[in-house]
Amino acid sequence: MSNDSILLIGGAGHVGRWTARSLRSVHPDVPLLIGGRDRARAEQAAAELHAESVVIDDTAADLGLGDRPLRAIATLFTDQRLTALRLAQARGVPHLSISPGIIELGPEVAAYMHRPQAAPVVLGTEWMVGGTTAPTLAFAKAFSRIDDIAIGALLDEQDAFGPAAEADLERQTRTMPVALARQGGAYVWRAGDELATSFRAVDGTEMAASTFSPNDVLGLASATGAPNVRFSLAVGVSSSRRRGEPLSTEIIIELTGTDHAGGALRRRHAIVHPGGQMPLTGLGVALVLERLLGVGGHPPTPAGLYFPYQLIEPDMYFPRLAQAGGKVMELEAASPSPGGGGSLA
Incomplete structure (x- = not known):
């Protein structure tokens, strides 16, 4: 796996912590960046998860990260500005969000349609992110x-x-x-x-x-x-x-x-x-990220618009469910x- 980090925005929360644990259970050396608006909370979570922390500024086009290299971005709360998605498209890295409801898909779909070849975009608000x-x-x-x-x-x-x-x-x-x-x-x-x-x-x-x-x-x-x-x-x-x-x-x-x-x-x-609910949600996020990045024997996912079920295969899900x-x-x-x-x- 690349040394570039997977950015978990909201990674100090329950879903972020379970996502990190699920990733680390299979890929112990994966570089993780715990992003949040509360510096102390992000630092505490990063220390517990053996990751790095960063303060996120969702009003800045680069989220306050400068030119720090990223491998994927997972947004684990509602990003009404779509700053993270736009940054992922600009960097050509996958983006997953898990919060927008079924009648809130328009902004993400429009952003994808504007730059369909930029990066894979996952509309992740399935129950437990593929758990159903x-x-x-x-x-x-x-x-x-x-x-x-x-x-x-x-x-x-x-x-x-x-x-x-x-x-x-x-x-x-x-x-x-x-x-x-x-x-x-x-x-x-x-x-x-x-x-x-x-x-x-x-x-x-x-x-x-x-x-x-x-x-x-x-x-x-x-x-x-x-x-x-x-x-x-x-x-x-x-x-x-x-x-x-x-x-x-x-x-x-x-x-x-x-x-x-x-x-x-x-x-x-x-x-x-x-x-x-949180262990299953974190597992789903982890499995989607793994498939997007092409770890575990699969090629990286090409640019496109996806639901989690299109990326999580049952033969991937059931063994990891039991492990979790x-x-x-x-x-x-x-x-x-x-x-x-x-x-x-």
Whole structure:
């Protein structure tokens, strides 16, 4: 790997620390630059992660870095100025952001369209940055046709969000009054009472949820052709904590369609991590960066506009998920709800 640094903007936060740990677990010598607006916080995180720190000035075209060489930039909070993306394009290095919601993609897409050959740009706001899409596409291989994809994400109410992640979730769930789903082959915006839904957690508990629209909805619909795709988010007590154990995060993935012999098929799986949401998010960021930079046997990713699922292959994801302490569970499939309704139960 090059001696040029991977810049993690917001690297002192929960996601940044887990990203650094995930990268270092496989590439212990990778040069990391922890960037933040708070010098003391960035320095403390850098010392813990055996990295360097830098104060970021998002009003400066060079972020205050001067001519310091970079290999990639990951922006782990909402960059409303797009300064980091423009710097990445100017330097010809990959850029990944994980915060803009599905109705906030315009500025990044426009910046890419203006300079499409400059560098790879990743629209990274998938749930856990590929933690849903990569497994779903692996499970989809058992189907010849998928009619329905229902995702249920359960965040434990005691999970540590961090201020940036909490602000993103607040913005994307409470200040955006609509959510995107695919229904009957058409993209539809659900609002008001239509947002209310539910799904069964790993332990079978029915969780009240709300329709949510990370980029997974677009990616899974496009990759599989499924006419019905919906994503439900619940914040409450995780299955492990109901058993008296520490909290966990859960992703329930339910697929319905036809198998390769022409028979009806319904599969239900869960991705679970006992450390909560941040280890999975950090893992996703790390895997995207590795693929962008061409480490681990892959060539570097060429200039283009990408979602994480286009870069994270299942054979990459599952071993690293296990190494990080997560697991895949096959669950009993539920009975189909009439008309492909809004519940996973």
